[in-house]
Amino acid sequence: MKRTFGIALAVLLLAGVVTAIVLGRGTGDEPARLTTVRGVIGSEKLAFFADQRVKDVFARNGLKVEVDPAGSRQIATAVELDRYDFAFPSSAPAAERIQRDRKAARTYAPFSSPMVIATFDPIVELLTKAGVVRQGSGYQVFDVQKYLELAAAGTRWDQLPGNTAYPARKNLLVTTTDPRDSNSAAMYLAITSFVANGGVVTTPDAEAKVLPAVSKLFLDQGFTQSSSEGPFEDYLSAGMGKSPLVLVYEAQFVDRVVRADATIRPDMKLLYPAPTVLSKHTLVPLKETGDKVGQLLSTDPELGRLAATFGFRTSDPKHFNEIVRDKQVAVPQTIVDVVEPPAHETLERMLEAIAKQY
Amino acid sequence: MIRRLGPLVLAAALVAGCSDSADPAKPVGDAEPGVLRVLAGSELADLQPVLDEAARATGVSVKFSYTGTIEGADSVARGAAESGFDAVWFSSNRYLELVPDAAKRLGTPTKIMSSPVVLGLPAAKVRELGWDGKRVGWADIAAAAGQRKFTYGMTDPSASNSGFSALVGVASALSGSGSALDAAKISAVSPQLKEFFSAQTLSAGSSGWLSEAFQRRARGEDPGAKVDGLINYESVLLSLNASLPEPLTLVYPSDGVVTADYPLTLLNSAGSPAREAHQKLSDHLRGPEVQQRIMETTRRRPAVPQVQLGPEFAVRDLVELPFPGSQSAVDGLVTTYFDQLRRPSRTLYVLDVSGSMAGDRIEGLRQAVTGLTGADDTLSGKFSRFHGREQVTLLPFNSAPQSATEFVIPADDPAPELARIKTLAGGLVDGGGTAIYASLQEGYAVLRKQSASDPDRFTSIVLMTDGDNTEGQDFDDFRSFHEGLPAAERGIPIFPVLFGESTVDEMEQVARMSGGKVFDARSRSLSAAFKEIRGYQ
Numbered sequence: 001m002k003r004t005f006g007i008a009l010a011v012l013l014l015a016g017v018v019t020a021i022v023l024g025r026g027t028g029d030e031p032a033r034l035t036t037v038r039g040v041i042g043s044e045k046l047a048f049f050a051d052q053r054v055k056d057v058f059a060r061n062g063l064k065v066e067v068d069p070a071g072s073r074q075i076a077t078a079v080e081l082d083r084y085d086f087a088f089p090s091s092a093p094a095a096e097r098i099q100r101d102r103k104a105a106r107t108y109a110p111f112s113s114p115m116v117i118a119t120f121d122p123i124v125e126l127l128t129k130a131g132v133v134r135q136g137s138g139y140q141v142f143d144v145q146k147y148l149e150l151a152a153a154g155t156r157w158d159q160l161p162g163n164t165a166y167p168a169r170k171n172l173l174v175t176t177t178d179p180r181d182s183n184s185a186a187m188y189l190a191i192t193s194f195v196a197n198g199g200v201v202t203t204p205d206a207e208a209k210v211l212p213a214v215s216k217l218f219l220d221q222g223f224t225q226s227s228s229e230g231p232f233e234d235y236l237s238a239g240m241g242k243s244p245l246v247l248v249y250e251a252q253f254v255d256r257v258v259r260a261d262a263t264i265r266p267d268m269k270l271l272y273p274a275p276t277v278l279s280k281h282t283l284v285p286l287k288e289t290g291d292k293v294g295q296l297l298s299t300d301p302e303l304g305r306l307a308a309t310f311g312f313r314t315s316d317p318k319h320f321n322e323i324v325r326d327k328q329v330a331v332p333q334t335i336v337d338v339v340e341p342p343a344h345e346t347l348e349r350m351l352e353a354i355a356k357q358y
Numbered sequence: 359m360i361r362r363l364g365p366l367v368l369a370a371a372l373v374a375g376c377s378d379s380a381d382p383a384k385p386v387g388d389a390e391p392g393v394l395r396v397l398a399g400s401e402l403a404d405l406q407p408v409l410d411e412a413a414r415a416t417g418v419s420v421k422f423s424y425t426g427t428i429e430g431a432d433s434v435a436r437g438a439a440e441s442g443f444d445a446v447w448f449s450s451n452r453y454l455e456l457v458p459d460a461a462k463r464l465g466t467p468t469k470i471m472s473s474p475v476v477l478g479l480p481a482a483k484v485r486e487l488g489w490d491g492k493r494v495g496w497a498d499i500a501a502a503a504g505q506r507k508f509t510y511g512m513t514d515p516s517a518s519n520s521g522f523s524a525l526v527g528v529a530s531a532l533s534g535s536g537s538a539l540d541a542a543k544i545s546a547v548s549p550q551l552k553e554f555f556s557a558q559t560l561s562a563g564s565s566g567w568l569s570e571a572f573q574r575r576a577r578g579e580d581p582g583a584k585v586d587g588l589i590n591y592e593s594v595l596l597s598l599n600a601s602l603p604e605p606l607t608l609v610y611p612s613d614g615v616v617t618a619d620y621p622l623t624l625l626n627s628a629g630s631p632a633r634e635a636h637q638k639l640s641d642h643l644r645g646p647e648v649q650q651r652i653m654e655t656t657r658r659r660p661a662v663p664q665v666q667l668g669p670e671f672a673v674r675d676l677v678e679l680p681f682p683g684s685q686s687a688v689d690g691l692v693t694t695y696f697d698q699l700r701r702p703s704r705t706l707y708v709l710d711v712s713g714s715m716a717g718d719r720i721e722g723l724r725q726a727v728t729g730l731t732g733a734d735d736t737l738s739g740k741f742s743r744f745h746g747r748e749q750v751t752l753l754p755f756n757s758a759p760q761s762a763t764e765f766v767i768p769a770d771d772p773a774p775e776l777a778r779i780k781t782l783a784g785g786l787v788d789g790g791g792t793a794i795y796a797s798l799q800e801g802y803a804v805l806r807k808q809s810a811s812d813p814d815r816f817t818s819i820v821l822m823t824d825g826d827n828t829e830g831q832d833f834d835d836f837r838s839f840h841e842g843l844p845a846a847e848r849g850i851p852i853f854p855v856l857f858g859e860s861t862v863d864e865m866e867q868v869a870r871m872s873g874g875k876v877f878d879a880r881s882r883s884l885s886a887a888f889k890e891i892r893g894y895q
Binding site for chain 2: 242
């Protein structure tokens with residue numbers, strides 16, 4: 001009798017503990033009420049989605065967003081999308097392809113970032129003399145046409161007249177990522193092919209016409225890194241000697257300035273290619289819940305403000321402009337001379353043609 | 359309660375992790391939480407104090423297994439690395455990323471530190487060359503080397519990244535086009551490259567051994583001729599200077615360098631605990647204080663811009679030379695180096711075929727020699743085959759030296775000569791006693807004759823025996839014989855291979871007196887040891 005009582009008491013006590021635990025969890029962070037949404041995203045936005053403030057906004061709207069990073073071009077062609085509620089590549093051509101393949105009704109482009117060239121004061125001066133850099137309205141412009149002329153002639157830095165600042169015996173080339181697997185390299189191809197062709201490349205004839213010149217811009221660099229973080233880190237730490245001109249997303253640079261982590265020195269400057277293209281971060285909803293993420297990103301002012309702190313230009317320019325003003329980031333409010341990238345298939349075909357020449 | 363358990367479980371896991379697994383595919387054991395199993399370049403060993411601190415700070419400990427850059431790339435490409443490792447950590451990922459099968463297995467890389475490959479020469483030599491305070495380019499260096507105004511040591515480009523980087527650097531710079539190398543550009547500058555490599559008098563399979571041998575020669579502890587300078591990582595040269603009577607002046611070629619950037623790289627196959635460990639460790643190692651400590655401990659440059667470079671880093675803004683963009687360009691360059699550019703080798707193999715070699719042992723020996731004739735089709739095997747222009751002599755012995763057979767590998771059509779070596783190796787038969795030292799002495803007679811008509815070769819001896827000396831002269835006889843040799847012959851390095859019941863002590867003395875190095879084949883195949891020795895020939 002006593003024994004039975006003991007066991008019963010133990011069971012009761014145990015039940016109490018379990019109840020307390022369950023209740024404790026239930027009243028604490030309410031995980032049960034959140035709907036988990038899974039997305040596959042361009043790796044440039046990983047830090048944004050990992051930010052607790054971003055997670056909190058989603059949680060307030062009943063969502064828990066889990067993301068896997070992948071190359072934007074892989075998202076369009078190689079990733080198994082059935083597992084995800086949304087895809088969020090970093091370029092419009094990739095999104096366009098996904099939208100068509102998956103017959104998505106709509107897409108959201110909540111933020112974007114122009115392709116820019118990160119460089120240093122002595123290089124700016126040198127290239128100004130060489131006619132490649134000129135003063136635009138409120139920002140310095142990198143003349144892609146002039147650059148292509150120098151590159152076509154195989155110009156080395158030490159061949160620029162009067163160059164004592166950077167007399168390196170290597171070709172004057174913008175450092176990019178690997179065209180075989182990176183989105184930013186594809187964006188660079190969008191810019192350079194536009195200039196080489198005198199307009200967006202839309203026909204096979206135009207592709208054939210521009211390929212020799214644009215291929216050289218990649219092949220002459222030799223080894224290139226596969227992700228845009230690599231060359232940008234080299235720019236920050238190894239400096240002018242290694243990477244005098246580096247193609248980056250404007251957001252990468254702005255993000256560092258906003259973070260104020262002392263990585264951006266006063267002699268580091270941004271040049272805006274004329275023309276440039278926007279890396280348009282475009283969300284393609286694959287399921288109902290994914291659509292909700294797209295809506296929130298486009299309309300929630302808090303998310304817009306947070307995106308701007310990561311350096312992205314927001315669909316409502318107010319957020320980005322505020323950050324730029326508050327943190328005194330030296331970037332223009334508006335960029336003129338922005339062109340559209342070629343269609344996804346055209347871009348991919350050109351990239352494949354370049355890859356074959358390695 | 360549950361939270362308190364965490365560290366306990368972790369501690370138990372760490373203790374368990376101390377015993378190495380017997381599985382050769384997992385030299386550092388199974389995956390476990392809090393441990394990152396890393397396939398790494400041997401030069402990472404100097405980071406151990408920093409990693410010990412990191413383990414205390416983050417709870418993540420690193421277990422290293424060392425290998426060469428190309429052998430490592432091979433292992434990643436074949437998928438072998440995945441079965442025993444979570445991450446790779448070499449001086450550079452460039453070669454790995456050029457091998458498509460390896461590149462696709464690489465996950466997030468985190469660059470931890472950097473060091474350029476430069477030339478170190480004594481200050482007096484630098485003055486003599488008129489280079490004091492001047493901008494010196496690779497072309498100047500190659501011209502002075504061609505006139506033998508200085509000699510230098512460099513690692514084997516197929517075995518070690520510093521030699522590999524130097525080769526790419528000098529070839530890129532001399533080609534002068536400023537863009538990445540291809541076959542046409544390499545052949546256009548091959549006369550200049552030959553000049554540059556003609557002054558190389560010391561080779562090694564690892565940066566560490568190279569600088570040790572250099573020091574021993576500088577102090578006269580090693581019979582080989584003194585070497586003026588070294589091509590090595592800036593970090594190795596700066597560390598070396600701390601112990602040299604006459605420090606080396608670092609020459610940073612003005613046209614550029616190739617820099618190692620040490621990316622700690624997760625393998626895509628790694629599980630979530632390893633991913634987390636990699637992230638934690640990377641974040642820790644890139645913290646400004648730890649970066650400062652890395653710079654002070656290893657003399658490598660920090661990977662984050664927040665840390666100021668110390669005063670010993672004389673040149674700050676280094677121009678980085680372009681690196682080839684395809685595996686075929688790199689492989690072509692390395693092959694050209696071996697078959698056409700480097701000083702050709704003279705390699706003598708003194709091989710034990712006594713009765714104790716019967717069975718698996720003689721078969722292992724046949725395979726080891728055959729492997730060097732091109733039969734080994736791995737990436738590293740491809741580069742370790744006998745090279746164009748190389749003079750190879752096989753001297754088998756038992757109770758007495760047998761007849762020596764000489765082969766010279768033609769640079770343009772090596773196959774028939776390699777096939778002859780293969781035939782001879784396949785026909786090695788065991789039997790008889792073991793006359794180690796009489797045979798070694800006979801080896802010097804062979805080398806003397808060869809060198810009389812063709813003196814300028816990179817000469818070395820491989821000695822493979824599986825047991826005690828049973829016939830002819832003994833070790834003491836050999837020692838006095840060796841002491842009596844003319845300086846040039848006394849300086850020929852001997853590379854004894856420990857095998858079977860080799861007398862370890864005697865073999866070590868043979869290596870020491872000749873400035874060579876012992877290679878152990880008791881716990882691995884003879885083929886692996888023979889392949890490793892290639893880096894020193």
